[in-house]
Amino acid sequence: MADPQATPQRALRDAMGSFATGVTIVTTRSAAGEDIGRTANSFSSVSLDPPMILWSLARSSSSHAAFAEARHFAVHVLAADQDELSGRFAGKSADRFAGLETERGAEGIPLLRHCAARFECRTVYRYDGGDHVIFVGEVTGFQRSDAAPLLFHGGRYGRLVRQRATPAAPERPETLGAGNLAWLLSRSFHELRAASAEARAKLDLTDPHYAVLTLLGHRDGLPLAHVLPLASQRGAEVGRCDCAALAERGLVRMDPQPDAPDPALHLTEAGRDTLIRVVAAIRAAEADLLGRLAEEDARVLLDLLGALARSDSRGWPPALPA
Amino acid sequence: MADPQATPQRALRDAMGSFATGVTIVTTRSAAGEDIGRTANSFSSVSLDPPMILWSLARSSSSHAAFAEARHFAVHVLAADQDELSGRFAGKSADRFAGLETERGAEGIPLLRHCAARFECRTVYRYDGGDHVIFVGEVTGFQRSDAAPLLFHGGRYGRLVRQRATPAAPERPETLGAGNLAWLLSRSFHELRAASAEARAKLDLTDPHYAVLTLLGHRDGLPLAHVLPLASQRGAEVGRCDCAALAERGLVRMDPQPDAPDPALHLTEAGRDTLIRVVAAIRAAEADLLGRLAEEDARVLLDLLGALARSDSRGWPPALPA
Incomplete structure (x- = not known):
C-alpha cells in the first residue's frame, strides 16, 4: 500500500491527501487593518447547536498571528470554477485581494463573493494541534449557492460527479455491450x-x-x-x-x-x-x-x-x- | 443564496454540506471489548510533526462513551466502491462488523481492509465542539492505496474527476465544435x-x-x-x-x-x-x-x-x- 520509496513524512502527507476535501479561503483582518486570506482544506463542520465549524492553520504561517488575534473570521467554500482563486490565496502573492470585490463583515473582515458557501464566524476556541492550531468558530451568518464544488485530492484539483450504479458485467468476447x-x-x-x-x-x-x-x-x-x-x-x-x-x-x-x-x-x-x-x-x-x-x-x-x-x-x- | 423556505438549522446543515468531503469509518473497541465503528465525514488532517488528525462525533451518539474512553482509534478513508460499507456504519445495524475481515490494532481495535487510506491513532485530545466532541489522534501507523475516493456532498455520494481546462467557447449557430x-x-x-x-x-x-x-x-x-x-x-x-x-x-x-x-x-x-x-x-x-x-x-x-x-x-x- 504505502510507497516504500517515500520518506515517512512524504508518505504521511500522501496518506492524508487520500481524504478528498473541498477547498476554502479563510479571511480575517489583522490588528493593523490589513486584509488577510489563506487557502485551506482543513475545514470541517462541527456542531449544529450551537453552530460551529473548525479549520486549522500552521503555526509557521505568516498569517498565524493575525488569525490568532482575530475575534472574527470568514470561511468561503469555493466553487468548481474558482481554482484560480484558490491558487492565488495559496501562493505568495503580495496582495491576494487585488481586484476582488469584497463585502465587509464584523470588524471589517473581508467577505468574498460567488462562492459555494460562506460562513462568518466568531472565534470561540484555539486548540493545540501539533504544528498547527485548530480554530473553532461559532457561525454568526452564512450563505449558500448551488454551485458545484471545487475538490482537492492527492495534491490536485478535481470536480465531483454523482455516484452511480456499478457498470454492467464484462461481455462475452464476441459481443460489445453496456460496459463498452x-x-x-x-x-x-x-x-x-x-x-x-x-x-x-x-x-x-x-x-x-x-x-x-x-x-x-x-x-x-x-x-x-x-x-x-x-x-x-x-x-x-x-x-x-x-x-x-x-x-x-x-x-x-x-x-x-x-x-x-x-x-x-x-x-x-x-x-x-x-x-x-x-x-x-x-x-x-x-x-x-x-x-x-x-x-x-x-x-x-x-x-x-x-x-x-x-x-x-x-x-x-x-x-x-x- | 440561502433557501428562505428552509428552517435555520436545515439551511445551516445544507450550507455545511456544500463543503465536499471524503468519507471515513472510525473504529475502536469499547471497555467491554465490543467492536465500535461509525461513519464520519468530519475528518481532517491537522499536523505533520507530530502526525495528528482529527474527527468529531455527536455527544448524543451511542458510540460516544466508547470513543471518549478509548485510548486508540482507527480512521479508514473509504474508496469509491465502498458506499455500501459507509451506509452500514452510518445506519442502525446491530452488528456492523458482521462478515467483515478485520485485522487488530493497538488494544485490539478493529482495522478494516481495502480502504483508500487507514490511520491508526492514539487519542491525544478531546476538545469541546458544541454538540460534538473533537477527537485529536496522534498517528501511530498508516497505510495508503491508490483507490479512487468515495465523496460526500450535499447529502449524497459522489466520485471525483480531475479538474480540466474550461471548455471551448460556444460556436456560431451554423457550426458544431469542441463544445458540442x-x-x-x-x-x-x-x-x-x-x-x-x-x-x-x-x-x-x-x-x-x-x-x-x-x-x-x-x-x-x-x-x-x-x-x-x-x-x-x-x-x-x-x-x-x-x-x-x-x-x-x-x-x-x-x-x-x-x-x-x-x-x-x-x-x-x-x-x-x-x-x-x-x-x-x-x-x-x-x-x-x-x-x-x-x-x-x-x-x-x-x-x-x-x-x-x-x-x-x-x-x-x-x-x-x-
Missing part, C-alpha cells in the same frame, strides 16, 4: 444522427449536400477543388454535380477566382439559414441527451470526451456528420 | 469505427456481413426472417444473398426449422472466431482511447455515457455498428 465505450458512444451518437437525419430530410438535403454546407459553415470561400475531397472525407462521396445542385437551389454561390480555373464556394444567406436549421435540431437533441444528467455531470462528460477526442489538423472539425 | 456533444461523440466514435473498418477489411467482411455476425453474436439461432430486418437496422441493407454468402464461407450455419419455412441462423466456430477478431480490434481501440484518461476518469466517463444511452427493447444492443 463503443456501444455507449454509438447509442448516443445514433440519437444525434437521427435528429440530424430528420432535419435534413425535411429540408431535402442529401448527405453530400449537407457535407458541403457543413464544410463551408466552417471554412467559407474554399475553392471547389478543395471542397470535393474534404467534404468526401465525411463518408458520402461528394461530386461537382452536388455543388452545382446546391448553387441551383441558391444555397451556395460559386464565385470565379481570378487566378484559378475553379470557382470559390460561399454559403448564401439561404444556405446559412438551412445549415442553422440542421445544427439547431442537433443542438436540441444534444440538450435532450445532456438533460438526462445533472448540470455538473454534463459538464464533466463534455470535459472527459474532450480529453478523448484528438483533433487533427485538416481544418475539418467533425470527424463524422452528426 | 455531437462533435465530441463523433470524434471518438470515428476512431473506433476506423479500427473496426480496418479489422473488417482484413477479414473481407462487408458491412452487411458484419451486421449479421454481430446480431448472431448477441442472439444466436434467430430465424432468417428476423435476421434480415434486425441486421438492416444497423444502416446497411442486409439481404438473403448476404446470409447465403456467409453460409458459403462457413461463418454461419443455416438449420432448417421444423415448423417454419425459414432456416434458423447460427454462428459457426469460424464465424465466432471472425467476430471475436473484429470485437478485439474495437476493444483495443477503446483501450487506446480510454488510456488517454486517468483510470477513475475513464470509469466516470463510462458511467455518464451509460446514463445518457437509453436502451430500447428490440433486443439489438448496438445502435450503430462500431
Whole structure:
C-alpha cells in the first residue's frame, strides 16, 4: 500500500491527501487593518447547536498571528470554477485581494463573493494541534449557492460527479455491450444522427449536400477543388454535380477566382439559414441527451470526451456528420 | 443564496454540506471489548510533526462513551466502491462488523481492509465542539492505496474527476465544435469505427456481413426472417444473398426449422472466431482511447455515457455498428 520509496513524512502527507476535501479561503483582518486570506482544506463542520465549524492553520504561517488575534473570521467554500482563486490565496502573492470585490463583515473582515458557501464566524476556541492550531468558530451568518464544488485530492484539483450504479458485467468476447465505450458512444451518437437525419430530410438535403454546407459553415470561400475531397472525407462521396445542385437551389454561390480555373464556394444567406436549421435540431437533441444528467455531470462528460477526442489538423472539425 | 423556505438549522446543515468531503469509518473497541465503528465525514488532517488528525462525533451518539474512553482509534478513508460499507456504519445495524475481515490494532481495535487510506491513532485530545466532541489522534501507523475516493456532498455520494481546462467557447449557430456533444461523440466514435473498418477489411467482411455476425453474436439461432430486418437496422441493407454468402464461407450455419419455412441462423466456430477478431480490434481501440484518461476518469466517463444511452427493447444492443 504505502510507497516504500517515500520518506515517512512524504508518505504521511500522501496518506492524508487520500481524504478528498473541498477547498476554502479563510479571511480575517489583522490588528493593523490589513486584509488577510489563506487557502485551506482543513475545514470541517462541527456542531449544529450551537453552530460551529473548525479549520486549522500552521503555526509557521505568516498569517498565524493575525488569525490568532482575530475575534472574527470568514470561511468561503469555493466553487468548481474558482481554482484560480484558490491558487492565488495559496501562493505568495503580495496582495491576494487585488481586484476582488469584497463585502465587509464584523470588524471589517473581508467577505468574498460567488462562492459555494460562506460562513462568518466568531472565534470561540484555539486548540493545540501539533504544528498547527485548530480554530473553532461559532457561525454568526452564512450563505449558500448551488454551485458545484471545487475538490482537492492527492495534491490536485478535481470536480465531483454523482455516484452511480456499478457498470454492467464484462461481455462475452464476441459481443460489445453496456460496459463498452463503443456501444455507449454509438447509442448516443445514433440519437444525434437521427435528429440530424430528420432535419435534413425535411429540408431535402442529401448527405453530400449537407457535407458541403457543413464544410463551408466552417471554412467559407474554399475553392471547389478543395471542397470535393474534404467534404468526401465525411463518408458520402461528394461530386461537382452536388455543388452545382446546391448553387441551383441558391444555397451556395460559386464565385470565379481570378487566378484559378475553379470557382470559390460561399454559403448564401439561404444556405446559412438551412445549415442553422440542421445544427439547431442537433443542438436540441444534444440538450435532450445532456438533460438526462445533472448540470455538473454534463459538464464533466463534455470535459472527459474532450480529453478523448484528438483533433487533427485538416481544418475539418467533425470527424463524422452528426 | 440561502433557501428562505428552509428552517435555520436545515439551511445551516445544507450550507455545511456544500463543503465536499471524503468519507471515513472510525473504529475502536469499547471497555467491554465490543467492536465500535461509525461513519464520519468530519475528518481532517491537522499536523505533520507530530502526525495528528482529527474527527468529531455527536455527544448524543451511542458510540460516544466508547470513543471518549478509548485510548486508540482507527480512521479508514473509504474508496469509491465502498458506499455500501459507509451506509452500514452510518445506519442502525446491530452488528456492523458482521462478515467483515478485520485485522487488530493497538488494544485490539478493529482495522478494516481495502480502504483508500487507514490511520491508526492514539487519542491525544478531546476538545469541546458544541454538540460534538473533537477527537485529536496522534498517528501511530498508516497505510495508503491508490483507490479512487468515495465523496460526500450535499447529502449524497459522489466520485471525483480531475479538474480540466474550461471548455471551448460556444460556436456560431451554423457550426458544431469542441463544445458540442455531437462533435465530441463523433470524434471518438470515428476512431473506433476506423479500427473496426480496418479489422473488417482484413477479414473481407462487408458491412452487411458484419451486421449479421454481430446480431448472431448477441442472439444466436434467430430465424432468417428476423435476421434480415434486425441486421438492416444497423444502416446497411442486409439481404438473403448476404446470409447465403456467409453460409458459403462457413461463418454461419443455416438449420432448417421444423415448423417454419425459414432456416434458423447460427454462428459457426469460424464465424465466432471472425467476430471475436473484429470485437478485439474495437476493444483495443477503446483501450487506446480510454488510456488517454486517468483510470477513475475513464470509469466516470463510462458511467455518464451509460446514463445518457437509453436502451430500447428490440433486443439489438448496438445502435450503430462500431
